[in-house]
Amino acid sequence: MNFDQLRIFMEVSELGSFQKVAQAHYVSQRAVSRQMKRLEDELNVKLFTRGKNQVTLTTAGGFFKERCQVILRMINDTNQAVQHFDERSRHRLTIGYFSPFDTLLLRDLIFELDANIDVFIAEAGPEHVITDVLMNDLDCAVVMDHYGFDQEFSKMGLKTALLHTDQMVIGASERLPIKDAVSIEQLRRYPIIYYSNEESSYLKRAFLESLGLNGQALNVERVFSFEHMQMLVSLGKALAFYPCELIKAYDKTSPHIRYWPIKDASDQRFTFNLVYRSDNHNPALRQLLDQIKIAGGMPKQA
Template sequence: MELRHLNYFKAVAEELNYRKAAERLFISQPGLSRQIKQLEEELDVQLFERDKKHVTLTAAGSYLKSEVDFVLNHLETTKVQLKEIAAGREGELRIGFLGSASNQILPELLHRLTDAFPKITTSLEELSNQLQVEMIQKDELDLGFVRLASVPGELEKKAVLRDSFSLVVPKNHPVQVSDFHSLSQFSEESFILFSSDYSNFYYEQIMGICREAGFQPQVRHKSVHALTIFRLVENGLGVAIIPTSLKEGYDLKVRFMEIPDSSQFTELSVIWKPENRNPVLEKVLSLI
């Protein structure tokens, strides 16, 4: 078995179409079929079910796909680390994060990292909760900052920030902080919320806060980006509920008011895979 066999298998497994996979790999379709046949003969298993119209993975093929993702991602990580070491740096840490982590937690971590390990570089990418989990499982990320109640068993999770919720209203809204006694005062307002794509758990928490106040919110707009939500509030399209820490770092014509007497809170957590072999990760975990 050679590395090219794994790359060819990965392309077919993702495309489930030999013609498209061959075009992606810049090889002929008959040539690709021969390579897959060689791999099946080498492993002594059938990896694909194939007829004139469809290509599907067998059970063995599905298992190999997850393993190939891990192997190829690990090889790519190794190549990056080798280049970092050759350039006199200690390595690279790949971090995924939700936008709310970039206001306080992430900058603080990067400051600590720079002070403790100045030769470590970072690659940062804002991603949804689910995508971070999937990429950490595949070793495409080393760390993730998420808002999730739980993660798959092979990952570790540690809460790094416990946060209350705040209401965001236009600056000219008649209800002032001193007048804000209950969320029920806004039961007739239109709401702009983080989409359930951001975090289904978080979305349900917001629904719970409104139920506690005795109403079902009229959700008019959804987004996965805080700035978009704030802009919509600024333009009078509704009010929003956000983690209180998100109010930092914006200069907009909105007002943030912490929701009084709510039993709900939200946690920002860091997640990682203990089996991740990036040598930089262990050093950074000590800072967290």
């Protein structure tokens, strides 16, 4: 039993004639009759009462027609849904990010994309989103780079588009006796925390290497909530490190935190890059890259 048999069966039941169905499909009456006989043999039941000029449904045939209508409707609905899903998938864009600051960089870019692009956003640690891009589970991801170490994305088969250049600063409570800048010695006196929604040492490693310090020199720990991090810093329980320009735009609700440069430290500049596979030809990704060109000049390719 196949789709064509079911469709022909429905037409015969509606028209009451093998001949009329045959004419509609430009085939012989014998071909239609043979298909219906094969269907009856497969079901092991008589579906039609064959008269001289007309065929009618048996009781079993009437029951089968009701079920056949349901089956064909389901097939048609499923076919339309699959086609719609396929159309949406061609306009789907998946983006990974790892910090609240990434959303500031992405928000306006995404808003400028065509309305028919279905954008999916996933938050994960830097190592996670980079792996997902490499595995084609994400079209692209925002990643901090050139801070402490260089990821060398080109060796992974990835390209990058420059989104933002910034400088790291230290957030400290106004209660703490810090003026003008934070010294390395002051960094040693307090816990230093950073936010990541999952286990990740990326930011810790980058921060320590940017200072030229080994992993034992400072107490750097991850917290699970950005809001909790801000509360601890506000109360003077810990210090934290932030992108200077983006924290000004993002955090306007923590008036008790002051943001200071690091005294006598090595270069604290870094970049936020959009990373993507060089062989990813998703039109939605190409449109996002075009928006990056418009917003910030030509992408910096790695």
